[in-house]
Amino acid sequence: MHERPRLTPIQINRDLLRSVLETPLVFYVLLLLLMGLVGLGVIAATLMVSYGLGVTGLNHPVFWGFFIINFVFWVGISHAGTMISAILRLSAAEWRRPVVRAAEVMTVFSLLTAALFVVLHTGRPWRTLYWAFPYDFVRGIWPDVRSPLVWDPSAIFTYLTGSILFVYAALIPDLALARDQTTGWRRAVYGVLCLGWRGNARQWKLLNATGLLLSALILPVFVSVHSIVSWDFGMSLVPGWHVHIFAPYFVVGAVLSGVAAVIALMAVMRSLFRLHDYIRPEHFDMIGRLLIVVALAWAYFYFIDVIFALLSNEEAEYQVMKLRLSPPYLYLFLLMITCNVFLPVPIWMFRKFRRNIGIMVWTAIVVNIGMWLERFLIIIPTLQRRHPDAFAWGDYSASLVEITLVIFSFANVALLLLLFSKIFPVIPIWEEKEGHIWKREFRIGKLRLPAIVRE
C-alpha cells in the first residue's frame, strides 16, 4: 500500500460521494448513448418476438448461437464479484477495498443480462416461466427437475439473490452516510434504505461477521453456478461437450474474463469520477498478478481438453476438435489463444506494464474478446459437425438481430452500472475509512514504511 495518500474522513466522503451528488456533462452523454444502444436492442428483441427465431441465423443443426454464447459470457463476467469480493475479504487482502463494490455490482447486472439471454434464446419468452418453474396443478405436468436446464435457473437465482444481498449488506453504512450528507427527498430515501443505521459497535461487529459469513457461503455457490452452466453442455451426449473437465475449466475461464472486466471497470470509474487517490496503479498491479495465475490455469485446462480430444481415440471427439483446429475456425482459435494467453500474460509479467493503466485496460479488453471467442468455439463448430442423425447441414452466420442484441448486452450492463453510480457510492466508503484507521507507519533506519495493522 505504498501509494496510499493520507486522507481525512471528510475528504473521503466528498470524493466518494461525488458521483452521487454531482452530475457532469459526460454522464448525460454516456446515458444518452447507452440508452440509444439499449433501445436498439429492445427493437431487435421485439422484431424477434414478433417474427420468431427465423430472424436469427439459427438453423439446423446449429440451434445454439449468439444468445447462448452471450449467456455463458455474461455468467462468466459475473464471477468477478465473488472472486474479488469474497476471496479477498476472507484472505483479508487490503487492496480489495476500492474494488469490491464495483465487482459485486457487476456480478448482479451481468447475471441479469445473462438470464435475459436465456429467455431471448427460447424465442417465446413468455413460455420460459412455464419451463423453469413448477406450474401445472391442473394437467399434472411439472418440469423435470432432473434436467440440467432446470438446474440452471435454480443456480442463477441463488447466485443472483446472494449477490444482491451481499451488495446490500455492505451498502447499509454508506446509505447512512448518504442520508447524513443529503437533504430533502434524497435524505428520506436513503434514511429508509439504511434502516436507521447508527454505526454503533454492535452493528459494526455484526456487519464484519456478516461479510465473512456471506463470503464463505457465496463461494460454493460461485463454483456451482458456472459448473452447472458447463453441465448444460457436459451432461449432453454431444461430442465435444460431453467432457469431464468442463466444470473447472468453465469456472477458471469465468474468473479470467470477470477479473479482466473488473480492470476495465476500475479504469473507467477512476477516470469518470476522478478517483485517482483511491484506485491506484498498485491495484492494477495486484490484479495483474492474479490474472497471470488465472490465465495460465485456463491455458492448462484448455490444453487438456484439446489433447484428450485429439489422443483419446474417440472418433467423434477427434472430428469436433479437428473442425475447431481447421480453417476457418483455426483462425479464431489462434486469435483466442493469443488474446487469452500469448499476448496478455507476457505483458502482465512486467511490473512496469501492470502499473500502466492504459496497457492493463487494453489487455483486459483483449482477454474478454478471447473469452467470447472461446465460448463461440465451444458452441458453434461442435454443433456444426456433420453426423448421421442430422437431416440438413447449414452454416451458422449471426444475423443483424443477434449482433444488435450482443451490442445491447454490453450497453445494458454499462447503463445499469452508470445508473447505480448515480444513486450509490461505487467505492465502499466505510471500508476505505477502515483501511485508514488500520494504517500505521514504521521507521526502519532512514525509511518510513507504511503498513496495515491487523488483529
Next chain:
Amino acid sequence: MPSVLGLFQSADTAAAAADRLQASGFGPPAYEVLTGAPYPEGAFGEDSGDHRLFIFPLGGAMIGFAVGLMVTAGTQLSYPLVTAGKPILGIPPMFIIMYEGTMLGALIFTIMGVIFESRLPNLTNDLYDSRITEGYVGLVVRCDDDAQADTAQTTLTEAGAEEVKQQGRS
C-alpha cells in the same frame, strides 16, 4: 429517559472520555459508541454484547434444504413420469436443486440475522449527529434521571467533547 451525546474529534480523546465515564459510574452498557467506520472491538472499552448470528444461516440452510427436497422429490412423486428409463428419484440431479436451495436459505437468513441482531430497522429517535459519518466519534450515555444526565454532560465536556447534546429531559 434522558440521554447525552458527546462528539469527539479523535478516537484517542473518545477512548479517554469513555474511561472517565466509567470512573463516574457509567459502565459499558450505559454508553454507546457511534463511529463512521469500524474500529477494533473494545477500542473504546465498549460492550458490543453477544450475538447469535451464526445460528441464522444454519436455520436457513435447513429450511432451504427442506424446500429443495420438496421441489425435487415432492413433484416427482406426485406426478411420476419416467424419462429415458431413469429413476423417478435420481439422487445426483436432486442433490443439485437441494444444494442450491440450502445455500439460498442460508444466504437469505444470514441477512435476516444481521438485520435482527443489529436491531434494525431502528425506528427510534435516538440522539445522533451527522458529523459521526465525517470522522467524529460519538459517545451516547443513557441516564436514569436529569441529575445523571448533568453528570454525564460535565464528564464528557471535561473529557474534551467538541459538542454535547441532551435529549429527553423531564
